[in-house]
Amino acid sequence: xxxxxxxxxxxxxxxxxxxxxxxxxxxxxxxxxxxxxxxxxxxxxxxxxxxxxxxxxxxxxxxxxxxxxxxxxxxxxxxxxxxxxxxxxxxxxxxxxxxxxxxxxxxxxxxxxxxxxxxxxxxxxxxxxxxxxxxxxxxxxxxxxxxxxxxxxxxxxxxxxxxxxxxxxxxxxxxxxxxxxxxxxxxxxxxxxxxxxxxxxxxxxxxxxxxxxxxxxxxxxxxxxxxxxxx
Numbered sequence: 149x150x151x152x153x154x155x156x157x158x159x160x161x162x163x164x165x166x167x168x169x170x171x172x173x174x175x176x177x178x179x180x181x182x183x184x185x186x187x188x189x190x191x192x193x194x195x196x197x198x199x200x201x202x203x204x205x206x207x208x209x210x211x212x213x214x215x216x217x218x219x220x221x222x223x224x225x226x227x228x229x230x231x232x233x234x235x236x237x238x239x240x241x242x243x244x245x246x247x248x249x250x251x252x253x254x255x256x257x258x259x260x261x262x263x264x265x266x267x268x269x270x271x272x273x274x275x276x277x278x279x280x281x282x283x284x285x286x287x288x289x290x291x292x293x294x295x296x297x298x299x300x301x302x303x304x305x306x307x308x309x310x311x312x313x314x315x316x317x318x319x320x321x322x323x324x325x326x327x328x329x330x331x332x333x334x335x336x337x338x339x340x341x342x343x344x345x346x347x348x349x350x351x352x353x354x355x356x357x358x359x360x361x362x363x364x365x366x367x368x369x370x371x372x373x374x375x376x377x378x379x
Contacts, residue, residue, distance in 0.1 A: 152164060152165065152166065152245055152292045152360060153165055153213060154209070159209065160212050160213075160214055161214060162212065162213035162214050162359065163209055163211075163212055163213070164209065164210050164211035164212060164213055164243055164245065164292075164297055164359075165207055165208070165209060165210065165292065166207055166208075166210050166291065166292030166293045166294065166296075166297075167193040167194065167202070167206060167207060167208075167210075167291055167292070167293040167294070168193060168194040168196070168208065168210065168293065168294050169191060169192070169193055169194075169277055169293040169294055169295040170192045170193060170194055171191075171192050171275070171276065171277050172188075172189060172190065172191060172192055172269045172274065172276055172277065172278070172279055172280070173186050173187065173188050173189065173190050173191075173192045174188055174274040175188045175271060175274065177192075183200055184200070184201060184202055188269075188274075188280075189269040189270075189279060189280030189282075190279055190280070190289070191254075191277075191279050191289050191293075193206065193291070193293060194206065196208060207292075210243075210292075210293070210294040210297050211243030211245075211294070211297040212241070212242060212243055213242065213243060213244075213245070213359035213360075214242060214359070215239045215240060215241050215242035215300075215301070216240060216241025216242070217240055217241060218237070218238060218239040218240070219237075219238050220235060220236065220237050220238070220306075221234075221235075221236045221238070222234065222235040222236070229312055229313040229314075230310070230311070230312055230313075231309075231310075231311045231312075231313070232308075232309070232310050232311075233307075233308070233309045234305070234307065234308040234309070235305075235306040235307045235308075236303065236304070236305055236306060237303070237304045237306050238302075238303050238304075239300075239301060239302055239303075239304075239347075240301045241301065242300045242301055242359065243297050243298065243299065243300050243359065244297075244298055244299075244300030244341060244343075244346045244349070244359050244360070244361055245292075245296050245297055245298075245359060245360040245361065246296050246297075246298050246341070246342060246343050246361055247296060247360050247361060247362040248343055248361060248362055248363050248364075249262070249264075249295075249296060249342065249343070250290070250295075250296050251362070251363070252264075252265070253265055253268075253278055254278075254279065254289055254290065264278065265278060265281060268280060268281050277295055298340070298341050298342060298343075298346075299339075299340045299341065299346075300339075300341060300346040300347075300359060301339065301340070301346075302337060302338060302339035302341070302346050302347065303336075303337070303338040303339075304334065304336070304337050304338075304347070305332075305334065305335040305336040305337070306333065306334065307331065307332070307333050307335075308331065308332050308335050309329055309330070309331040310329060310330050310331075311327050311328065311329035311330075311376075312327065312328055312329070313325070313326065313327045314326040314327065314328065323377060323378060323379060324378040324379060325376060325377070325378035326375075326376070326377055326378075327375070327376040328373075328374070328375050328376075329373070329374050329375075329376065330371070330372070330373050330374075331371070331372045331374070332369070332370065332371050332372075333368075333369065333370045334367050334368065334369045334370070335369065343361055344364075344365075344366035345361070345364070345366035345367055346361070347367065348361055348364040348365065348366045348367055349361055349364060
């Protein structure tokens with residue numbers, strides 16, 4: 149996949165770098181596509197410097213891998229014998245590179261595909277961003293572009309706990325505290341990311357090449373019931 153990030157003065161660390169995908173070449177554009185050594189059905193990238201070829205000079209900033217801001221909202225409430233605590237995380241202004249989408253869309257004849265390849269280029273379906281499905285010997289495009297880059301902002305319910313304090317005396321047994329509770333981790337996620345989880349990240353290349361998701365398992369959602377006993 150090559151370099152996906154660039155370190156540049158005046159730009160955030162981990163700035164995403166690549167081509168701008170315009171769509172796919174149509175049959176009516178066959179002559180123009182040939183100038184770029186492309187065929188109808190191939191991916192079409194923007195020739196930014198207008199020199200008649202697609203190369204590293206046409207790469208540009210296509211996103212950011214670190215958020216503009218993030219925050220946590222946490223609090224604890226108590227009403228009578230009930231108590232409620234929660235922790236909500238908010239991350240905004242960040243992009244996630246969906247390399248999973250690249251693999252299941254751009255490598256159709258090599259890797260397992262998603263149902264989005266049903267919208268791949270055909271002579272009857274030319275207004276699409278997904279290249280024509282071809283035999284794997286034909287190769288595939290693996291250049292980083294903005295089609296992989298998605299909004300990685302999210303609001304996540306990190307943790308929530310609801311408890312109830314029971315009477316501290318049962319017959320002849322006294323307790324300092326007796327409390328039952330139910331808790332949930334990762335109890336909700338609000339996002340526009342097309343993959344499982346914008347935060348389930350591969351982390352290829354360390355801190356300067358961050359925020360890429362490639363077939364990562366999503367964070368689990370867990371539920372617990374518990375009992376606190378203090379004698």
